[in-house]
Amino acid sequence: MQLEAATIDIGTSRPLVLLHSNDAGELGAHPLDRVRIDHDEGTTTGIVKRTDELVNPGTVGVTEPLHHIHGVVGVTLAGTPQSVRYVRKKLDDIELEAHELEAIVTDIHENRLSDIELSAYVSAVYTNGLSLEETKHLTEAMSGVGQQLRWESPVVADKHSIGGVAGNCVTPILVAIVAEAGLTMPKTSSRAVTSPAGTADVMEVFCDVEFAMADIESIVDETNGCLVWGGGVDLSPVDDEIIRAEYPLSVDPTGQLIASVLSKKRSAGSSHVVIDIPYGEGAKVESLVAARELADDFKRVGVYLEMDIACAITHGTDPVGRGVGPVLEARDVLAVLEGAEDAPESLRVKSVRLADMLLEHCGVDASAADILNSGRALERFRRIITAQNGDPSVESSDLEPGTESATVRASRAGIATRVDNRQLCDLARRAGAPLDVCAGLVIHQTVGNEIALEEPLYTIYAETTTKLEEAKTLADRLEPIRVRSKADALVERR
Incomplete structure (x- = not known):
């Protein structure tokens, strides 16, 4: 016709x-x-x-x-693409061969699958999971599509957190430390999938994060590091399409998670990677056993791809930092780099520990704490901001949250026995984060704190009255910070 x-x-x-x-x-x-x-x-x-x-x-x-x-x-x-048959096969919980996964990846990349078919693939993986062999082949297929970054240095450092912990914006601090130590660290990050802010969302508060390949290479040549959005440079572009289908459902199945992370790292030319796996009640991974199993799978897939993977299994029962949401997390990051007295200690400690682990993993004899405390990490961070078209003079005190706010207070005196990361993230998203960059939460309490009646638990920030009211309505139904009497707290510990 x-x-x-x-x-x-x-x-x-x-x-x-x-x-x-x-x-x-x-x-x-x-x-x-x-x-x-x-x-x-x-x-x-x-x-x-x-x-x-x-x-x-x-x-x-x-x-x-x-x-x-x-x-x-x-x-x-x-006709219908052959890969649709393989999606149906996965829906029936039948293990896929390497060529079948490659066909699915190719058809996603070539836009041959409809949104319904892509959603069916995500649902199949979420429901039935991926075997280790499927994960290996999927990661290899995803990293083989799109652009590739290559570096002269034989050691290229990288880090990734699987997420699930509110305010866990360690990466900008870590990149500044590691780049200042002389390592090459071209950090490509995702935007938020299930969280109120991904690293790319936080960095966009400071500077541009979307660059062409040649620009990234120039930034890294100048500063040793960068903090850019991976989706802007066509690194493992199939991952971005899959994330687009995962986002409305807030799902992140394990095998797809590994393929997502390592395909991006391989495409970015990374050779030595530290994976942060937080675990605990309310985190993505709730048990130490599950965290260890995930770490083993990351390492096995890394060996298959000839990448050197180390995993840090960290406690994820408490938020890291105080802010949740792009501007609020950016403020915490800059406060730690500035050495401000009111900087969140939990964020500083975790950043230093992971940076030390990555430096050791890469064979560099340097102290992350010394680099941070001396102010050299801050100067390196400002150089990266400048190279990425941002304002290097910005200070943490310049970063203000949304003008609409409400503080939730304790309805009883007692002890904070639980801080639920998932509920905190849900509240920050309801307030508008990450699309509203000034929306989110400030958390005032951590597990173990003694709390008086009417003492602040957390403050919600929004850019509009409507979204603040929506978040407050949700807050009335949730208990993200659980306060119990001393006697009840003692029973819970037992």
Whole structure:
């Protein structure tokens, strides 16, 4: 069928084509079927949407990924990608072979899967999991797609936290320390998936985080390190598409998590990586046994990919730092680097410990505490901010949260017996984080604190009254900081 291509301005990353119902009927094309489009530049596959109003008969509407298509084109019905069969196979809990996983990765990268099919893949992995062999092959396939960074240094340092702990923004501090110690550390980070702020969201408070490959190389040549968004440079781009499908459900299945982290690290050219695995009640990993199993899997996949992986199993029962949300976490980061008296000690201690671990892992004899305390890490951080088009003169006191706020206070006197990271993150997201960069929480208590009646537990910040009220309504139903009498606290410990 010959149709006239017309540009349709609908925001989507999928290659959707709009067909008038008359034309779709003549082709035998149903919604979400695929059509082959033969045009001047070659052949493209599109996913069908039927309409009676948005396009006229004789016209095919092409969305943003297909805006390069113009003029009269040939449109014919196309078959379903083979990878859809493999997604169904995974839904049936059948282990996938390397070539089957590679086909899924390739079709995701080439935009051949509809959003429903991509969601089915995410659901299958979440429900049925991935074996170690599947995880190895998936990681290899994902890292083989997209751009690759390569460095002259034989040792390229990196670090990643699996998340799940509120305010755990160690990475900017660690990068500044390690880069100042002379190591190459091109840190690519994700935006938030299930948290109120990813490292890229926090760094965007200070400077730009989206750069082309050549710009990243220049920044690292100048400063030894960078803190950029991995999705902006096409490193393991399939990971970003999968994260897009995971985000609405707030899921992050284990095998996919490993593939996500290590495919990005491999694409970034990292050779020595420290993985932070927090565990505890309310964290992503709730038991020490599960944390050790995850660490072993990370190391096994690392060996398969010829990457040197070390894992830090850390306590995740308490938030790290006080702020939760982009601006509030950025303020904590800068306070630690500045050596401010009111800087959160938990964030400083964890940053130093992980930095020391990474330095030792890379064979560098240096003290992270000395580099931090001397102010050299702060100067290195300011150099990175400058190289990434930010303002190096910014100070922690300059960073203000949202103007709308409410403080939740203790309804009884006692002891804080639990701080629930998941609930705190839910509250910060309800307040608007990470899209509203000034939204989030400030946490005033940690486990073990003695708390008086009406003493502040946490403060919610939002950019609008509506979102503050939504967060307060949720806070009324939750108990993110549990306060019990001394007698009840003693029973809980037993």
